[in-house]
Amino acid sequence: MLQFAIKRLWQSIILLFIVTAITFFLMNLAPGGPSSMMRMDATEAEREAIAEQLGLNDHVVVRYGHWVANAFQGDLGVSFSTGQPVMDRIAERFPYTLKLGLWTILFSVIIGIVVGIISAKNRNTWKDHLINFGSVIGLSVPSFWLGIMMILLFSVTLGWLPSSGVGGDTLFESFSRYIMPVVILSTATLPTIVRFTRSSMLEVISQNYIRTSRAKGLKEKTVVYSHALRNALIPVISIIGVLIPRMLSGTVIVESVFGWPGMGRLIVEAAQARDYNLVMGVTVIVTAMVILSNFIVDIVYSKVDPRVKNIGN
Amino acid sequence: MSQAQEVEIKAVKREPRFRSFLKELSKNKVAFIALIFLVLIHVVVFLGPFIWTVNPDSTDPRNALASWSLEHPLGTDDLGRDVFSRMLAGGQITLLVGFASMVFTVIVGGLIGAIAGYFGGWIDTILMRFTEAMLSVPNFFLVLVALTVLGKSPFMVIIVIALTSWMEIARVIYGETLRWKESEFVEASASMGSSSIRTLLKHVVPQIIPSVIVSSTLGIAWAILSESAISYLGLGIQPPTATWGNMLQNAQQYIWTEPILGILPGVAITLVVLAYNFLGDGLRDILDPKYQKK
Numbered sequence: 001m002l003q004f005a006i007k008r009l010w011q012s013i014i015l016l017f018i019v020t021a022i023t024f025f026l027m028n029l030a031p032g033g034p035s036s037m038m039r040m041d042a043t044e045a046e047r048e049a050i051a052e053q054l055g056l057n058d059h060v061v062v063r064y065g066h067w068v069a070n071a072f073q074g075d076l077g078v079s080f081s082t083g084q085p086v087m088d089r090i091a092e093r094f095p096y097t098l099k100l101g102l103w104t105i106l107f108s109v110i111i112g113i114v115v116g117i118i119s120a121k122n123r124n125t126w127k128d129h130l131i132n133f134g135s136v137i138g139l140s141v142p143s144f145w146l147g148i149m150m151i152l153l154f155s156v157t158l159g160w161l162p163s164s165g166v167g168g169d170t171l172f173e174s175f176s177r178y179i180m181p182v183v184i185l186s187t188a189t190l191p192t193i194v195r196f197t198r199s200s201m202l203e204v205i206s207q208n209y210i211r212t213s214r215a216k217g218l219k220e221k222t223v224v225y226s227h228a229l230r231n232a233l234i235p236v237i238s239i240i241g242v243l244i245p246r247m248l249s250g251t252v253i254v255e256s257v258f259g260w261p262g263m264g265r266l267i268v269e270a271a272q273a274r275d276y277n278l279v280m281g282v283t284v285i286v287t288a289m290v291i292l293s294n295f296i297v298d299i300v301y302s303k304v305d306p307r308v309k310n311i312g313n
Numbered sequence: 314m315s316q317a318q319e320v321e322i323k324a325v326k327r328e329p330r331f332r333s334f335l336k337e338l339s340k341n342k343v344a345f346i347a348l349i350f351l352v353l354i355h356v357v358v359f360l361g362p363f364i365w366t367v368n369p370d371s372t373d374p375r376n377a378l379a380s381w382s383l384e385h386p387l388g389t390d391d392l393g394r395d396v397f398s399r400m401l402a403g404g405q406i407t408l409l410v411g412f413a414s415m416v417f418t419v420i421v422g423g424l425i426g427a428i429a430g431y432f433g434g435w436i437d438t439i440l441m442r443f444t445e446a447m448l449s450v451p452n453f454f455l456v457l458v459a460l461t462v463l464g465k466s467p468f469m470v471i472i473v474i475a476l477t478s479w480m481e482i483a484r485v486i487y488g489e490t491l492r493w494k495e496s497e498f499v500e501a502s503a504s505m506g507s508s509s510i511r512t513l514l515k516h517v518v519p520q521i522i523p524s525v526i527v528s529s530t531l532g533i534a535w536a537i538l539s540e541s542a543i544s545y546l547g548l549g550i551q552p553p554t555a556t557w558g559n560m561l562q563n564a565q566q567y568i569w570t571e572p573i574l575g576i577l578p579g580v581a582i583t584l585v586v587l588a589y590n591f592l593g594d595g596l597r598d599i600l601d602p603k604y605q606k607k
Contacts, residue, residue: 249453
C-alpha cells in the first residue's frame with residue numbers, strides 16, 4: 001500500500017508539471033504574450049515598469065521556475081484583473097463546482113448502475129436496444145444545445161425550473177437549480193457507466209459461481225443482486241476515475257449556459273481577460289481535483305476488491 | 314514462400330472480408346441506416362449549393378428573421394441571410410473541420426501509439442506515461458486557454474482539437490501494435506530480412522487498420538461536438554463563415570423569439586454525431602472481433 005501511494009504521488013507530481021508547463025508556455029509564447037494584458041494607453045515607461053514589477057523581463061523558463069517555487073509554498077500569485085490573490089478568487093468559486101460535480105457523480109452512478117443492470121438482464125431485447133440507443137444519443141447531443149433547449153422547455157415554456165444562477169430562499173429552490181446542470185453534465189458520464197455496468201454484469205453472470213448459485217435453487221433476485229452485482233460493480237468503480245476529467249471539462253460549458261459561478265466559468269473569464277496567474281491557478285486546482293478524486297477511487301477500489309491489494313507491484 | 318502462394322493466401326484472406334463487408338453492415342440495421350444517412354447528408358451539403366444557389370453571406374436587413382417562404386424555405390436569420398443556404402455552407406465547414414481534426418488526431422495518436430508499442434523500452438514508458446497524463450487532464454480547459462491565446466482560425470481549431478483528443482487512439486494503436494508485433498507472420502517477415510520499417514508498414518499496419526477505422530469514425534463525432542462547443546464559447550471559426558456551431562451561438566440571443574434558428578443547427582449536429590457514433594459502433598462489431606457480441 002505504501003509503495004502504491006508513493007508511486008501515485010510521483011505520477012501526480014509529473015502530471016501537475018506537464019499540465020502547468022503546457023499551460024504556462026502556451027500563454028507566454030503566444031503572440032501578444034503577457035504584455036498584451038496591459039492597458040492600451042500605457043506609455044513605454046509604464047510598460048517597462050509593469051514588466052519589471054511582474055518579472056516579465058526574465059526568460060520564460062526562469063519565470064516558470066519562479067511560478068513553481070511559489071506554487072509549492074501555496075502562493076499562486078495575484079489575479080491581474082481584480083488584484084485579489086488567485087487563491088481567494090478560486091476559493092470563492094471552488095465549492096460550487098465541487099457540489100455540482102459530486103451531485104453529478106452521485107446521480108450518474110446510481111442511475112447508471114440501475115439502468116446498466118436492466119440492460120444486462122434484458123440482453124438483446126427491445127429494452128436493451130432502447131437503453132443502448134439512449135446512451136448513444138446522450139453522447140451525441142451537444143451539451144450546451146441541450147442546455148438551451150431544456151431552458152426553453154422547462155424554464156420558459158413550462159416555468160418549472162429556474163433558468164440560471166445558484167442558491168435560493170428555500171431548500172427546494174436551491175435544489176431545483178441543480179437539476180438541469182446535473183442532468184446535462186451526466187450526459188458525458190452516465191452512458192459510460194451504463195455500458196460498463198452492462199458488460200461487467202454480463203461477464204459475471206456467465207461465471208461458474210453464478211451457475212452454482214442458480215443450481216442451488218436460489219431465487220433469481222438473490223443471484224443477481226447479492227451474488228452477481230457485488231462483483232460486477234468492482235470494475236464500475238474504476239471507470240469513475242476516468243470520467244471525472246471528462247465531467248470537469250463539461251463544467252466549462254454547463255456553467256456558462258446556466259450562469260453557475262464555478263471553476264469552469266472562472267477559466268473562461270480568466271482566459272478572456274488574459275489573467276495569466278488566474279488561468280494557471282485554475283488549471284492547477286482543477287488538475288489537483290482530478291488527482292485527488294482518482295486517489296480516492298483507487299483506495300475505494302482496493303478496499304472493495306481484495307485481489308488488487310498489490311496494485312503497486 | 315513463393316510469390317504465387319503469397320498472392321493466393323492474400324486472395325483467400327482478403328476477398329471475402331471486403332465482399333461481405335457491406336452485407337455484414339446491412340445486417341446491423343442501425344449502423345446501415347447511419348451510413349446511408351451520412352452519405353445523404355454529405356451529398357446534400359456538398360452538392361446542394363450547386364442547386365440552391367442563394368449566397369449564404371448576402372444580407373437583407375429588411376427581411377431579417379423572416380419565417381419560411383418559397384424564397385427562403387427555412388426563413389432568414391437576424392441579418393436576413395437565407396438559413397437554408399447557411400445550413401448547407403455551415404455543414405460543409407463543420408463536416409470538413411470534423412474530418413480534418415480526425416485525420417490529425419489519427420496521425421498524432423497513431424504515431425505515438427505505434428512508436429511506443431513497436432520500440433518498447435524507455436520510449437514506451439515515456440510516451441505511454443505522457444498519454445496517461447494527458448488522459449487525466451480535463452482537456453477542455455486546455456482547449457479554451459489555447460484558442461484564447463493562439464487565435465481562432467479554422468486551422469488552429471483543427472490542431473487544438475487534435476492535440477487534445479489523440480490519447481484514446483494512441484492507446485488503441487499501442488495495444489494493437491503490441492499484439493501484432495509478437496505474431497508469427499511478423500517474426501517470419503523479420504527473419505526473412507525485412508527492415509523494421511518494412512515490417513511495420515507491410516505487416517503490422519494492415520492488421521491495425523480495422524481499429525483505426527473504428528476509432529476515426531468515433532473521432533469525427535467527437536471532433537464535430539468539440540467544434541460546436543468551442544463555437545458556443547465564441548472561440549471557434551468566426552462569422553461570417555458559417556458553421557453549425559457558430560450558427561447556434563448566433564441564434565442564442567434570438568432563441569426566445571425565433572427558436573427555430575437554434576433548433577435547426579442543433580438537430581443537424583446531433584443527427585450527424587449520432588450517425589457517426591452508430592456507424593462506429595457497428596463497424597466495431599464487424600471489424601474488431603474482440604468486441605463482437607457474445
